[in-house]
Amino acid sequence: MAGPQRHNHAAVPAAAASSQTSAGRPETARHRQKLAPGASSALIVVDVQNSFLPGGSLAVKDGDEVVPVINRMAAHFENVVLTQDWHPAGHISFASSHPGKKPFDVVQLDYGMQVLWPDHCVQGTSGAALAEGLDVPHAQLVIRKGFHARIDSYSAFREADKKTRTGLASYFKERGIDTVFIAGLATDFCVAWTAIDACEAGFTAYVVEDACRGIDVDGSLGKAWTEMIGVGVRRIQTDDLAP
Ligand SMILES: [Zn+2]
Numbered sequence: 001m002a003g004p005q006r007h008n009h010a011a012v013p014a015a016a017a018s019s020q021t022s023a024g025r026p027e028t029a030r031h032r033q034k035l036a037p038g039a040s041s042a043l044i045v046v047d048v049q050n051s052f053l054p055g056g057s058l059a060v061k062d063g064d065e066v067v068p069v070i071n072r073m074a075a076h077f078e079n080v081v082l083t084q085d086w087h088p089a090g091h092i093s094f095a096s097s098h099p100g101k102k103p104f105d106v107v108q109l110d111y112g113m114q115v116l117w118p119d120h121c122v123q124g125t126s127g128a129a130l131a132e133g134l135d136v137p138h139a140q141l142v143i144r145k146g147f148h149a150r151i152d153s154y155s156a157f158r159e160a161d162k163k164t165r166t167g168l169a170s171y172f173k174e175r176g177i178d179t180v181f182i183a184g185l186a187t188d189f190c191v192a193w194t195a196i197d198a199c200e201a202g203f204t205a206y207v208v209e210d211a212c213r214g215i216d217v218d219g220s221l222g223k224a225w226t227e228m229i230g231v232g233v234r235r236i237q238t239d240d241l242a243p
Helices: 063-074 168-174 187-200 220-231
Strands: 041-046 080-085 106-109 112-115 141-145 179-185 204-213 234-236
Touching: 041 063, 041 187, 063 179, 063 204, 080 187, 179 187, 187 204, 187 220, 220 234
Parallel strands: 041 080, 041 179, 080 141, 179 204, 204 234
Antiparallel strands: 106 112
C-alpha cells in the first residue's frame, strides 16, 4: 500500500487524559484528548517571511505574534517543513504588473480570479527572507512557491492554476508522512489553500489557529474557514497538542 489514508490517524492521543480532581471525580475539562504528533506527522510553517510581518510590504496584522508560538510548537515535531513565497520581479500577482490596477484589486487571469498584491517576497530580497526570530533549526525542507512568473501559488502543494504541483505531496508520501499540521501566514490565503490541498491529496490536515494570522480582505477569513471545514480540515489550537 502506498500513500496516506484519509482516516489513518498518525497523531495519537497522549496518555494523559485520565486525571482526577482531588474529590475523585473525573476532571472533565481535561478529558479532551491531546494530539501527540509522531513520525508520520509533519508541521508545515507557511510563509513566515519579512514581507508579511509588521513593517513588510504586505504586512499581516500581528503577523509577528505567530513566531514565538511556532517556535514552541515546532520543538515537539520530528518533521518540519517551511514554505517561502518566492516571486520573480514583475510577478503576475503584483498590482504593479497590471497598469491601472492597485493592490487588493481582483483581476481575471487564465487560471481564474487573482487578488493583486503589493510587490512582496521577491526572490533574494530581505522581504523574502524568513523572519529573523523564527527558530526552527531542525526543519528538513524549504518549499519555495510562486516562482513561475505567470502563476501565483498560495498553496504549498499546488499552484493557483490548480494543476502545477510543487512536489510536496510526493515528498511526504515517500517519507511515510500522512498527517500535517499547518501554521503561519496568512490564515485565509496561503494557510487555507495549503490545508485544503492537503486534504484533497489525502492527508489528514490540522490548522493550528492561534499559530496563524489572517489578512481578512472582504470577509476572506470567514470564507476560508468555511471552505476548510467543508473539505475536512480540522481546526485546533496549540493547546490541543500534547505539551
Ligand atoms: Zn505571493
